[in-house]
Amino acid sequence: MTERTRNGLQGLRDNNNGLTLVELLVAVLLLSFVMFGVVTVLQSTFRGYSFVQSETSASTQAQASARAFTAGVRNASHLEVTDTLVRSEHASTGECMTWRIAGDNLYGSIDGGETLLASGVSGSFEGATPQGSPSIPGATLNLAVDTRRQGPVDITTTVFPRYQSEESSPCVSD
Incomplete structure (x- = not known):
């Protein structure tokens, strides 16, 4: 071997600017472990977000329906109350209002224009009377909203009218 070749090989050994194949494989393996951890955390976060969004959406829909009721x-x-229907007449406007549970849906209507208030619900209406005053009829709405994740969101509200009219109503069969 000549002196020049020996000096050239020595120069290659002293050059530490690059990575060996083993170093490159170790770096790729470490990066793979880190990326696997990041993806696992992201998947868990998205699952949790989906769960919370489903629960919140169902609960919000049912609460808005209960507030309207x-x-x-x-x-x-x-006021007229059956298991699946509540009819009333608005005291100041005279509008006929109806709330109806049919299938898995809760509907509301004012003067005949029916609107879907909540879907994926099961429930019922009940007549109610306040203690000590059986002459004032009220209504109870029991809703169980399916969240498609955990158990249903249960909402129960009992309400009594502020006004009582002795006259007959075209909205309610007395």
Whole structure:
């Protein structure tokens, strides 16, 4: 071997600017472990977000329906309650209001224009009377909203009208 070749090989050994194949494989393996951990955490986060969003959406929908029901019955002058239907007449506007449970849906209507208030619900209506005053009819709404994840979200509200009219109503069969 010549002196020049020997010096050239020595120069290659002293060059530490690159990575060996073993170092590169170790770096790729470590990066793979880190990426696996990051992906696992992200998947868990997205699952948790989906769960919370489903629960929140179902609960919000049912609470909004219960608020509309409460406001309608509280402002009623006449009230009729069955297991699946509540009819009332608004005390100041005279509008006929109806809440109806059919299948897995809760519907509401004012003067005939029916709107879907909540879907994926099971429930019922019940007549109610306040203690000491059996002459004032009220209504109870029992809802169980399916969240498709955990158990249902249960909402129960009982409300009594503020006004009572002695006159007959075209909205309610007395």
